[in-house]
Structure formats: structure tokens, C-alpha cells
Amino acid sequence: xTKKILKTIQSYLRKNEMGPLHDFxxxxxxxxxxxxxxxxxxxxRKTVFGLLGVESASGLFHEVDIPLISRILQDWDNxxxxxxxxxxxPDDGADxxxxxxxxxxxxxxxxxxxxxxxxxxxxxxxxxxxxxGIMTTDFVTxxxxxxxRETLEYIRKNVNVETVHHLYIIDREECLxxxxxxxxxxxxxxxxxxxxxxxxxxxxxxATNVNTDQEEIAKLVAQHNLLALPVxxxxxxxxGRITVDDVIDVxxxxxNEDFYKMAGALWEAGYLDKTLFTKTRMRxxxxxxxxxxxxxxxxxxxxxxxxxxxxxxxxxxxxVIMAVGGSVGLQSSTIVIRGIATGHVDIxxxxxxxxxxxxxxxxxxxxxxxxxxxxxxxxxxxxxxLGLVVGIAMFTALTVxxxxxxxxxxxxxxxxxxxxxxAGPFITTVIDVAAIAIYLGLATMLLHFxx
Amino acid sequence: xTKKILKTIQSYLRKNEMGPLHDFxxxxxxxxxxxxxxxxxxxxRKTVFGLLGVESASGLFHEVDIPLISRILQDWDNxxxxxxxxxxxPDDGADxxxxxxxxxxxxxxxxxxxxxxxxxxxxxxxxxxxxxGIMTTDFVTxxxxxxxRETLEYIRKNVNVETVHHLYIIDREECLxxxxxxxxxxxxxxxxxxxxxxxxxxxxxxATNVNTDQEEIAKLVAQHNLLALPVxxxxxxxxGRITVDDVIDVxxxxxNEDFYKMAGALWEAGYLDKTLFTKTRMRxxxxxxxxxxxxxxxxxxxxxxxxxxxxxxxxxxxxVIMAVGGSVGLQSSTIVIRGIATGHVDIxxxxxxxxxxxxxxxxxxxxxxxxxxxxxxxxxxxxxxLGLVVGIAMFTALTVxxxxxxxxxxxxxxxxxxxxxxAGPFITTVIDVAAIAIYLGLATMLLHFxx
Numbered sequence: 001x002t003k004k005i006l007k008t009i010q011s012y013l014r015k016n017e018m019g020p021l022h023d024f025x026x027x028x029x030x031x032x033x034x035x036x037x038x039x040x041x042x043x044x045r046k047t048v049f050g051l052l053g054v055e056s057a058s059g060l061f062h063e064v065d066i067p068l069i070s071r072i073l074q075d076w077d078n079x080x081x082x083x084x085x086x087x088x089x090p091d092d093g094a095d096x097x098x099x100x101x102x103x104x105x106x107x108x109x110x111x112x113x114x115x116x117x118x119x120x121x122x123x124x125x126x127x128x129x130x131x132x133g134i135m136t137t138d139f140v141t142x143x144x145x146x147x148x149r150e151t152l153e154y155i156r157k158n159v160n161v162e163t164v165h166h167l168y169i170i171d172r173e174e175c176l177x178x179x180x181x182x183x184x185x186x187x188x189x190x191x192x193x194x195x196x197x198x199x200x201x202x203x204x205x206x207a208t209n210v211n212t213d214q215e216e217i218a219k220l221v222a223q224h225n226l227l228a229l230p231v232x233x234x235x236x237x238x239x240g241r242i243t244v245d246d247v248i249d250v251x252x253x254x255x256n257e258d259f260y261k262m263a264g265a266l267w268e269a270g271y272l273d274k275t276l277f278t279k280t281r282m283r284x285x286x287x288x289x290x291x292x293x294x295x296x297x298x299x300x301x302x303x304x305x306x307x308x309x310x311x312x313x314x315x316x317x318x319x320v321i322m323a324v325g326g327s328v329g330l331q332s333s334t335i336v337i338r339g340i341a342t343g344h345v346d347i348x349x350x351x352x353x354x355x356x357x358x359x360x361x362x363x364x365x366x367x368x369x370x371x372x373x374x375x376x377x378x379x380x381x382x383x384x385x386l387g388l389v390v391g392i393a394m395f396t397a398l399t400v401x402x403x404x405x406x407x408x409x410x411x412x413x414x415x416x417x418x419x420x421x422x423a424g425p426f427i428t429t430v431i432d433v434a435a436i437a438i439y440l441g442l443a444t445m446l447l448h449f450x451x
Numbered sequence: 452x453t454k455k456i457l458k459t460i461q462s463y464l465r466k467n468e469m470g471p472l473h474d475f476x477x478x479x480x481x482x483x484x485x486x487x488x489x490x491x492x493x494x495x496r497k498t499v500f501g502l503l504g505v506e507s508a509s510g511l512f513h514e515v516d517i518p519l520i521s522r523i524l525q526d527w528d529n530x531x532x533x534x535x536x537x538x539x540x541p542d543d544g545a546d547x548x549x550x551x552x553x554x555x556x557x558x559x560x561x562x563x564x565x566x567x568x569x570x571x572x573x574x575x576x577x578x579x580x581x582x583x584g585i586m587t588t589d590f591v592t593x594x595x596x597x598x599x600r601e602t603l604e605y606i607r608k609n610v611n612v613e614t615v616h617h618l619y620i621i622d623r624e625e626c627l628x629x630x631x632x633x634x635x636x637x638x639x640x641x642x643x644x645x646x647x648x649x650x651x652x653x654x655x656x657x658a659t660n661v662n663t664d665q666e667e668i669a670k671l672v673a674q675h676n677l678l679a680l681p682v683x684x685x686x687x688x689x690x691g692r693i694t695v696d697d698v699i700d701v702x703x704x705x706x707n708e709d710f711y712k713m714a715g716a717l718w719e720a721g722y723l724d725k726t727l728f729t730k731t732r733m734r735x736x737x738x739x740x741x742x743x744x745x746x747x748x749x750x751x752x753x754x755x756x757x758x759x760x761x762x763x764x765x766x767x768x769x770x771v772i773m774a775v776g777g778s779v780g781l782q783s784s785t786i787v788i789r790g791i792a793t794g795h796v797d798i799x800x801x802x803x804x805x806x807x808x809x810x811x812x813x814x815x816x817x818x819x820x821x822x823x824x825x826x827x828x829x830x831x832x833x834x835x836x837l838g839l840v841v842g843i844a845m846f847t848a849l850t851v852x853x854x855x856x857x858x859x860x861x862x863x864x865x866x867x868x869x870x871x872x873x874a875g876p877f878i879t880t881v882i883d884v885a886a887i888a889i890y891l892g893l894a895t896m897l898l899h900f901x902x
Contacts, residue, residue, distance in 0.1 A: 002674075029655075029657075029675060030675075031674040031675035031676070032674075034674065035674050035794065038794055038795055038797075039797055039800075062676065063674065063675075063676065152637065155637055155638070156637070156638055156640055161632070161634045161635055161637055161638045162632075162635070164634075165634065181612070181613075181634075182633075182634035182637060183612045183615075183616065183632075183633035183634045183637075184612055184613070185637055186603065186606055186607070186612055186633060186634075186636055186637060187606070187607055187612045189607055190641075204480075206480075218699075221699070222696070222699050222700070222703070223453075223482040223483075223485065223486050223514065224480060224481075224482035224514075225482070225513065225514065225696035226696075227678060227695070244678070244695050244696075244699070245673070245676035245677075245695075247699065248669075248672070248673050248695070248698065248699060248702060249673070251699060251702050251703060251706075252673070252702060252706075252793065255702075255703075255706035255710075256789055256793065258710070259706075259709070259710070259713075259785055259789050260785065260786075260789075262710075262713075262714075262785075263713075263781045263782050263784075263785035263786070264778050264781065264782055265782050265785070265786070271786060272786070272790060272795055272796065272804070276807075276810055276811060276814060279811045280811060280814050280815060280818075283779075283782055283811070283815060284815060284818065286778060286782075287775055287778055287779060287815060287819055288819070288822070290774045290775045290778045291771060291774075291775050291819055291822060291823060293771075293774055294770050294771025294772070294773070294774035294775055295771055295823075295826060297770035297771070297774070298767040298768055298769075298770050298771050299767065301766055301767040301769070301770065302764065302767040302831070305763045305764070305766075305767070308759075308763055308766055309760075309763045312756045312759055312760045313753065313756070315752055315756070315759055315766040315769070316749040316750065316752040316753040316756070317749055318749075318752070318766070318769055318770065319745050319748035319749050319752065319769065319773060319883060319887065320742060320744075320745025320746055320748065320749050321745070322745070322770060322773055322774075323741045323742075323744055323745035323748070323773075323879065323880075323883065324738055324741045324742050324745055326777070327715050327737060327738055327741045327876070328734075328738060330714050330715065331714050331715055331716050331734055331737075333714075334710055334711065334713075334714035334716070335711075335714070335716070335722060335723070338707055338710050338711075339723060342703065342707065343486065343489055344489055344723055345723065346489075346490055349490075353723070356727075359727055360727060360730045360731060360734070363727060363731050364731060364734060364735060364738060367731075367735065368738055368739070368742055371739070371742060372742060372745075372746075375746060380753070425778070428774065429774075432770060432774065436770065
């Protein structure tokens with residue numbers, strides 16, 4: 001369906017039929033427009049965004065990956081942007097203002113409704129990866145002493161039931177003491193409408209502090225299957241709420257981030273739309289680290305050049321030992337990094353996990369060592385001695401690789417270094433150096449059996 | 452907090468204080484018990500599960516990663532398991548029965564409430580990675596001609612508002628024609644209660660077919676920020692609903708799966724709790740593929756042994772070219788694989804993306820080639836000619852690596868092969884072979900400048 005929508009939009013754009021396109025966009029849901037945006041190029045996106053009414057544009061802000069349209073927003077008319085933001089949820093508004101340059105942001109804020117501008121500005125002050133950064137400030141708090149009847153009247157007059165799912169119940173000190181799903185009010189029959197909210201609220205509220213990291217929040221929401229999570233300040237007063245759709249975004253973003261880091265690239269949202277310069281800047285650091293690692297491994301090879309010069313065939317097993325050793329190391333570090341991220345590996349009780357991982361390494365090493373050993377034996381110019389050297393080297397390399405691959409991310413995590421970052425060039429280099437040193441060292445020791 | 456709960460449970464277990472542990476467990480939320488389960492070992496989990504009341508156990512099934520307790524369930528008393536499943540949501544029940552061996556499953560089903568057993572059995576028939584596999588069958592459908600007054604009466608008598616968020620509205624043919632968030636009924640003032648559901652329902656329903664893949668569903672729910680997604684059969688009749696908490700699980704599971712695949716391991720939920728044999732089976736295939744790739748790369752090295760035997764120093768740059776080439780390839784394939792998974796890369800319009808990726812490869816190749824070229828020049832026994840050979844080889848290798856790294860996953864996707872699987876040993880081997888062949892081929896051509 002999404003594909004069809006994209007094609008239709010592109011066909012209107014190609015024929016330059018702006019009127020019909022405008023009408024077509026009106027029939028779409030914000031989510032559909034947001035999805036189509038991904039498939040358009042920068043100019044097309046700009047045209048489409050310009051054709052949206054204030055309300056559709058506001059709806060789009062709720063759905064679209066904001067960095068995708070950041071350059072368009074930067075060039076947009078301040079007054080019009082302010083008008084859209086006036087009717088946009090504060091958290092989405094903060095995301096939009098967050099991608100603008102400082103000067104532009106100030107101008108837009110000045111054109112906005114005073115109250116809304118204040119709300120959005122408050123949200124901008126929080127670190128974007130904490131509860132404060134992803135929460136929204138539109139929520140409804142009511143006193144615990146209010147009667148159900150009064151509550152129903154209040155809601156019918158003042159609350160938009162389409163966007164509010166829960167009422168948050170506070171005491172006289174404005175501290176959060178309970179939560180009440182709106183739909184629970186339906187179950188109260190008219191003759192019982194004199195009971196107070198205190199009697200029907202859930203008082204054991206799961207809430208989070210405004211400074212909690214977003215990854216923790218995603219775990220909390222997933223763990224308890226929450227639809228919304230209230231956010232409180234140090235005094236226990238409610239300051240915002242986080243909705244489950246934002247949590248889905250967090251889960252996806254955190255996974256993407258880990259993917260990029262493990263592949264050895266700095267994380268920035270929207271790699272695909274960056275300039276060549278930024279892309280290079282995101283990818284180069286890891287490569288230079290790898291380059292350094294490769295040079296170190298190369299000097300190990302040079303250290304053993306005597307053995308290679310006498311038995312050239314030794315050089316031909318360097319690739320296989322590096323490839324398999326690197327693979328095993330990547331497996332181990334991925335397993336431990338994902339385990340830590342999902343809470344399945346407890347870094348404070350890592351010994352048991354490590355022990356099991358090393359056992360797996362021993363078995364894998366045995367199988368691969370045996371395989372490559374036999375291959376080396378029957379290799380052109382091969383020999384049983386060569387088979388022994390290559391096989392033992394492979395076995396040791398794989399055991400070392402599983403151990404280091406599992407150990408380092410856990411160590412880094414305990415030192416508060418992101419394990420996904422550390423897993424890259426560092427572990428690979430350590431494994432390469434160890435594997436090649438073992439291999440060529442062994443070959444040097446047994447050299448007179450090889451020549 | 453979770454950490455403290457785990458510690459408390461373990462301390463009771465150590466002191467064998469089952470009474471107090473039982474009381475403590477009663478005070479916990481299902482999500483807390485589920486989280487603590489991850490940190491316990493098999494025997495401890497068994498004890499804790501045994502201490503749970505029927506209701507807590509049922510609540511736990513909703514939260515816990517079922518494979519984590521599959522062995523415990525397999526050994527559990529049939530009658531007691533049936534009793535728990537009788538009060539468990541059908542989709543969670545299907546997950547539990549899904550991990551049992553066939554014979555055991557039949558026995559438990561026979562002990563269950565007839566109607567519930569039937570519901571769960573129906574769910575078990577669906578592929579577990581489709582809408583049918585993750586949906587639940589408890590939902591409320593009402594006729595579009597029902598009045599709001601009648602609806603409210605019906606709900607107060609028959610519906611548990613704690614678990615139902617939406618009413619699904621059907622026509623006379625039982626086709627899904629609308630959805631009504633329960634809370635919207637609150638906004639209807641008492642004097643307007645004679646209007647029908649048709650007048651207040653949302654008629655433009657987003658629904659999915661029972662056979663839709665779970666990854667598509669996650670995209671749909673994220674795209675439109677849905678809390679629940681109705682599932683219909685081919686005739687448009689409602690057969691189930693998918694809740695957002697299950698979608699969070701899907702997003703996490705799909706990300707985990709991709710992590711495992713890209714790290715070169717077969718995916719099975721719960722790697723950490725598998726036996727040594729299963730772990731080996733999950734990890735070995737990739738390693739053997741890598742081993743084969745390494746042997747092929749090694750034979751390329753052998754093919755050029757003449758050059759190496761004359762200039763031993765050539766061998767010492769094999770590691771760096773492999774390491775950096777492999778890294779760049781991994782970056783490119785991760786970017787395209789994640790881009791496809793998140794919908795940011797359109798495989799039917801891959802040319803533009805490829806072109807940009809190759810530009811990045813050229814720039815990265817230029818920088819790294821220059822760097823290693825200078826290093827090789829000033830390397831012990833190095834020379835300007837060596838620097839030229841190594842630099843050009845690095846430059847070409849990186850360009851090839853970005854091209855292949857980006858191209859292959861897209862090709863595989865179009866051939867309907869999972870790109871994350873394909874990315875592993877295949878791409879690495881192709882890049883290694885190409886890089887080493889270019890390097891040593893060039894060296895052979897320029898050999899008389901090197902000696």
C-alpha cells in the first residue's frame with residue numbers, strides 16, 4: 001500500500017499537478033505521508049511538505065524521522081513553522097526545534113504562542129536520550145479526592161479523549177499517587193458516581209525519574225507492558241509522560257545505534273541523507289584504528305620473516321587464521337553485547353558466562369583446527385608437520401578469540417565504556433595479533449620439521 | 452530495583468526459606484518476576500515457578516521469554532499447567548504450548564477447558580512469525596447499530612475494562628467496519644446516549660491480514676503509532692488483535708535476529724541457555740564457510756608465492772589490507788541491511804544509493820591508501836615503490852569492498868534471500884579474495900621495482 005502511495009505522489013510531482021497532489025495528500029494518514037517521505041528525494045520532500053496544511057504538517061511531525069526533513073525545516077518560513085508548532089505536541093515540537101540552528105530556533109520560538117514556546121523550551125533543556133528528552137508535557141492530573149461524577153463532567157468539558165489515555169492522580173503536595181485508565185471510569189455505574197478517584201485508582205504506580213536513560217525506560221515499558229509511563233522530578237511531582245509509540249522508536253534507534261557501532265561507524269541518525277563529508281567522518285575513525293591494528297599485526301608477521309622466507313607456504317594460512325579468528329570473536333562479542341543490552345547477561349556475574357563461552361570456543365577450535373590441519377597436510381607442498389602447526393594455531397586462536405571476544409565487552413561495560421564501541425577494532429586487533437603470533441611462533445619453533 | 456529483587460530472591464533461596472519467599476513473590480509484579488528469572492539458574496527458576504500461585508504464573512506467561520522456562524514447563528504437572536493456561540490469554544497460552552513436545556502438548560490440551568483449548572489450538576496452527584502467530588483472540592466486537600446506552604450497559608456487565616482498550620465494530624456480515632476506543636464513550640454526554648456506534652466509530656480502520664509477516668506488522672504499528680491492530684481473514688472478518696506490547700517484543704526479536712545473523716550465527720531464541728551442542732551447531736556453519744573462504748584467499752596468496760619469496764615484506768601487508776577491507780565491507784553491508792530493514796533503502800531504486808556508497812568508498816580508499824602507502828614507504832626495508840603498490844592496493848580494495856558490501860545484500864534481498872545471512876562469510880570472502888589478488892597482482896607486475 002505504502003509503495004502505491006509513493007508512486008502516486010511521484011507521478012503527480014513528475015506531471016507537476018500540484019492541485020490534485022494537494023487533494024491526494026489530504027486523504028492520507030500522517031503515517032502514510034511519513035513513510036512516503038523516506039522514498040522521495042530532498043526536493044520532492046520539500047514540495048510535499050509545502051503542500052500540507054498546518055494540521056497535516058503537525059501530524060507529520062509526530063510520525064516522521066525529524067532529521068530526514070531537517071534541512072527543509074531550516075529553510076522554512078519562521079511564522080509558518082511557529083503556527084504548525086503551536087498545535088503540535090510539545091515533545092514533537094522539541095524534536096523539530098532541536099534540529100534547527102540556534103538563531104533560527106530563537107526566531108521560531110519568538111513567533112510561537114507564549115505558553116507553548118515555554119513548554120517546548122523546557123523540554124529542550126533535557127538530554128535527548130533521557131526520560132526528559134522523550135517525554136511529552138501534555139497530561140491530565142486530578143486530585144485524589146475528586147468524585148467520579150465531577151471527573152466525568154470535567155473530562156467532557158476539558159479533555160480530548162482521543163489523545164488522553166490515563167488520568168494521573170495527585171495528592172495535596174502535587175505528588176503522583178495513582179493512575180487511572182480513562183476507560184475504567186466506564187465501568188463505574190451511574191449510581192456509584194459518588195466514590196472518589198482514590199477508591200478506584202491504581203496506587204502502585206510505575207514511574208520514572210526525569211533523568212533516567214532512555215534505554216532503561218524501554219526496558220521498563222517492555223518489562224511491564226505499559227502503554228504510558230509517568231515521569232516525575234526529584235520531589236515526586238509529575239512533569240511528563242512517555243508513550244509506548246515513542247518507546248518503539250527508542251528500541252529501534254538503540255538497535256540501529258548498536259548496529260552502526262558494531263560495524264565500526266559513529267552513530268548519527270539518518271546516515272543515508274548525510275553529505276559525503278559527514279559520511280566519511282562517521283566511518284573513518286574505525287578504519288584508521290583498523291589500519292593501525294593491521295600495521296601492528298603486520299609487524300608481527302615481519303618479526304617472524306625468517307620462518308616465512310624459509311617456508312613461503314606459511315604465508316598462505318595467515319588469511320584463514322585471521323578470517324576464522326575474527327569471525328569467532330565477532331560472534332562472542334555480539335552475544336555478550338546483545339546479552340548486556342537485553343539484560344540476559346549480568347556483568348556482575350560474568351564468570352559463569354565466560355566459562356561456558358570458553359567451552360564453546362574449545363569445541364569450535366577443535367573442529368576448525370582439525371579441519372584446517374588436515375587441509376594443510378594435503379595442501380600442495382603441505383606436510384603433517386604443517387598440518388600440526390596450522391591446526392594447533394587455529395585451535396589456540398579460536399579459544400583466545402572467544403575468551404577475548406566475550407571478556408572485553410564485559411570489562412568495558414564495567415568501566416562504563418560503551419561495549420558496542422569497544423568491540424570493533426580493538427578486539428579484532430588483539431585477536432589478530434594473538435592468533436598470528438601463536439601461529440608464526442609455533443612455526444618458528446618447529447621450523448626444522450617444516451623445511 | 453530489579454537487581455534488589457533478584458538479590459532478595461536469591462538470598463531466600465540460599466537460606467531455603469520457602470515460606471517468606473512465597474510471600475515476597477506475591478508482592479511482586481509479573482514483570483519483576485520475569486526480569487528476575489533471567490538472573491536465576493535453571494534450578495532456582497524451577498523453585499520460583501513452583502511457588503507462584505495459578506494467577507501469578509499466568510501473569511508471568513504474559514511477560515517472560517517463554518524459551519527461558521521451556522525445560523521447566525516440559526517437566527511440569529499437566530493438570531496444574533492446564534489450570535494456569537485456562538486463565539491465560541490465548542496468545543500467551545499458544546506460546547507456552549508451542550515449546551512443549553507434541554505428546555505433552557496433547558495431554559495438557561486435554562486437561563484444559565474445552566473452549567480455551569480450542570482457541571489456543573487454532574492459534575497454534577498459524578506460522579509463529581505472522582499476524583496469526585502473535586495475535587490474541589480475546590477481543591470484543593459489537594454491531595454498528597447498537598446505541599451508546601446499550602453499549603455502556605453491555606460493557607459494565609460483560610467486559611473487563613482493564614484488558615480491553617478498543618471495541619471493534621462489525622456489520623451484518625460480521626465484517627470489520629470500524630473501531631471505537633473505549634474511552635471515547637466517556638465523551639458522550641448522558642443526553643446523547645441514543646446515538647449509535649456507527650456515528651462515533653472511526654471507520655477508516657487500519658487492519659492487517661492474518662498471514663502478514665510480523666516485521667511488516669511492526670512497521671505498520673510504528674508508522675501509525677497504533678496501540679492495537681485488528682487482524683482479519685480473507686473475507687474481512689475479525690479473527691484477532693495484536694497489541695503494542697507484543698510489537699515491542701517483535702522489534703527486539705527481529706533486531707536480535709539480525710545481530711546474530713550478521714555476526715555469523717544461526718538465530719535461535721535464548722542462545723545463552725542452550726546446551727554446548729546446540730551452541731556449537733548455531734555457530735559452526737558460518738565458521739566453516741569462513742574457513743573455506745580463508746582457504747580460497749590462501750590459495751590466492753600461494754598463486755603469488757613467487758613475488759612473496761622475493762620480497763618477504765609483502766606478506767606483512769596482507770593483514771592490514773584484509774582488516775581494513777573487511778571493516779569497510781562490514782560498514783557498507785550493515786548500512787544497507789539496516790536501511791532495508793527500516794525501510795530507508797528502497798531496493799528497487801538501489802542505483803542512487805550504490806553510487807553514493809561508492810563515492811564514500813573512493814574517499815575512504817584515498818585517505819587509507821595514502822596513509823598506508825606512506826607507512827609502507829618508511830617501513831623497515833620499505834621503498835617508494837612498495838608504498839605505491841600497497842597504497843594503490845588499499846585504495847582499490849576499499850572501493851571494491853564498499854561496492855560489493857552494498858551491492859550484495861540488495862541483490863540477495865531481490866532474490867528473496869535474507870540479506871543479513873548473506874552478508875557474513877560470502878561478502879567477506881569476495882572482498883578478501885579481490886583485495887589480496889589486486890595487492891599481490893600489482894606487486895608481481897611491479898616486482899622489479901620492489902626487489
